[in-house]
Amino acid sequence: MTRRPVLEFWFDFASTYAYLSAMRIEPLAEAAGVDVRYRPFLLGPIFQAQGWNTSPFNLYPAKGRYMWRDVAREAERRGLPFRRPDPFPQNGLAATRVALSGADKPWCGAFVRAVFHAEFGEGRSIEEPSAVAGLAGSVGLDPDQTMKAASAEPNKMRLRAITEEARTKGVFGAPTFFAEDGEMFWGDDRLERALAWAAGEDA
Amino acid sequence: MTRRPVLEFWFDFASTYAYLSAMRIEPLAEAAGVDVRYRPFLLGPIFQAQGWNTSPFNLYPAKGRYMWRDVAREAERRGLPFRRPDPFPQNGLAATRVALSGADKPWCGAFVRAVFHAEFGEGRSIEEPSAVAGLAGSVGLDPDQTMKAASAEPNKMRLRAITEEARTKGVFGAPTFFAEDGEMFWGDDRLERALAWAAGEDA
Numbered sequence: 001m002t003r004r005p006v007l008e009f010w011f012d013f014a015s016t017y018a019y020l021s022a023m024r025i026e027p028l029a030e031a032a033g034v035d036v037r038y039r040p041f042l043l044g045p046i047f048q049a050q051g052w053n054t055s056p057f058n059l060y061p062a063k064g065r066y067m068w069r070d071v072a073r074e075a076e077r078r079g080l081p082f083r084r085p086d087p088f089p090q091n092g093l094a095a096t097r098v099a100l101s102g103a104d105k106p107w108c109g110a111f112v113r114a115v116f117h118a119e120f121g122e123g124r125s126i127e128e129p130s131a132v133a134g135l136a137g138s139v140g141l142d143p144d145q146t147m148k149a150a151s152a153e154p155n156k157m158r159l160r161a162i163t164e165e166a167r168t169k170g171v172f173g174a175p176t177f178f179a180e181d182g183e184m185f186w187g188d189d190r191l192e193r194a195l196a197w198a199a200g201e202d203a
Numbered sequence: 204m205t206r207r208p209v210l211e212f213w214f215d216f217a218s219t220y221a222y223l224s225a226m227r228i229e230p231l232a233e234a235a236g237v238d239v240r241y242r243p244f245l246l247g248p249i250f251q252a253q254g255w256n257t258s259p260f261n262l263y264p265a266k267g268r269y270m271w272r273d274v275a276r277e278a279e280r281r282g283l284p285f286r287r288p289d290p291f292p293q294n295g296l297a298a299t300r301v302a303l304s305g306a307d308k309p310w311c312g313a314f315v316r317a318v319f320h321a322e323f324g325e326g327r328s329i330e331e332p333s334a335v336a337g338l339a340g341s342v343g344l345d346p347d348q349t350m351k352a353a354s355a356e357p358n359k360m361r362l363r364a365i366t367e368e369a370r371t372k373g374v375f376g377a378p379t380f381f382a383e384d385g386e387m388f389w390g391d392d393r394l395e396r397a398l399a400w401a402a403g404e405d406a
Contacts, residue, residue: 050263060253062375066389172265186269189392 006035007198008178010166011112012043013092013099014055015174016071019120020188022112022175023080032195038108040099041166042092042159043174049167055089071120074188083123090119094132097150100159110139207238210401211381213369214315215246216295216302217258218377219274222323223391225315225378226283235398241311243302244369245295245362246377252370258292274323277391286326293322297335300353303362313342 009025011018029036047056057064068084075082095115102108114135118124125131133143149155166176170184177185177194185194212228214221232239250259260267271287278285298318305311317338321327328334336346352358369379373387380388380397388397 060375062373065373066375066387069387070389070393170265170268172263172269184269184272186273187392189390190273 004035005198006037006180007194008037008039010039010171010176012174013095013115014089017188018175019116021191022116026109032199034195034198038103040096041163045163046167081121085119085123091127094129095126097155101150101155114139208401209238209240209383210397211240211242213242213374213379215377216298216318217292220391221378222319224394225319229312235402237398237401241306243299244366248366249370284324288322288326294330297332298329304353304358317342
């Protein structure tokens with residue numbers, strides 16, 4: 001058996017368009033014969049480096065108004081629930097640490113979908129560690145062990161390193177997809193093409 | 204015969220993604236049974252109002268690098284030529300005035316495509332009035348009469364008014380599409396959905 005090609009899915013839990021991608025990437029990747037590699041990171045430091053202290057959707061109100069309408073419209077078209085969390089953006093640090101601690105584990109996709117569903121499907125807060133522990137429990141993880149592993153120093157350092165890696169690779173938003181040859185695709189609208197590229201159809 | 208639905212196509216000649224849309228909107232609209240209404244305007248004043256003195260693709264280098272790669276990749280996939288003009292963004296004032304003066308004329312689409320093709324298909328300058336006059340001539344217009352009508356005071360005022368209308372309607376980038384019920388779609392990636400909405404398929 002030859003190894004299946006891999007597509008990296010870089011995302012921040014505050015991203016509405018990453019929600020749209022997270023809820024469909026696994027079946028699409030399966031159909032394309034591609035494996036998904038979850039790459040959770042924090043957009044905050046990248047935004048701060050370009051002078052933004054919050055989401056560009058808050059800084060630029062016209063763009064923000066459109067984004068909420070566009071995501072609601074797309075979610076409806078796809079049969080996905082959508083509800084805006086308050087505040088936006090949510091601080092996803094605790095959830096991101098858990099996702100990163102499980103990035104190579106079979107449960108990662110289920111946890112990522114549980115977080116995004118709570119945040120944007122139900123408009124619930126994902127900020128408190130207790131909320132994140134509850135979501136970990138909801139996908140069959142041991143909440144205490146999971147939170148402990150997530151907040152262990154090596155995992156915190158790993159999150160700082162992956163966020164720096166995102167910046168170095170030219171990531172400026174989420175979702176961003178990388179094929180193994182380094183080809184980069186930005187945005188939920190490019191997910192199909194990223195998978196086709198990873199599968200070698202466009203190479 | 205019932206009147207066909209209309210989709211407004213708001214664009215700035217400096218927009219690479221508006222180039223992608225301009226080169227395909229008419230056959231797609233025809234297939235959808237929708238009429239295209241050309242709405243040329245200037246993004247510059249809208250960008251300036253949010254503190255940008257040039258294209259965001261220049262202000263945010265990581266985003267800019269990705270954009271050039273993405274547009275080149277999309278153009279290749281569609282069999283469209285693509286070449287980056289220097290400088291970018293081009294000053295499209297003269298071309299925009301001509302397009303606006305013909306916004307309700309049968310030649311508007313051909314002129315818009317001629318400008319975009321010169322600018323992004325061949326990487327030529329569209330800044331000088333002589334270049335714009337040449338492009339007008341290339342689609343069968345009288346260059347002198349066209350340039351004179353374009354720079355007449357009522358047409359200049361109309362350009363200021365439509366640019367202000369864009370801002371009022373919440374336009375923050377190009378291309379932007381509006382259906383007759385006011386539904387807004389931003390980006391070449393939303394062209395198909397904008398046409399479906401205008402045609403009543405998603406209403």
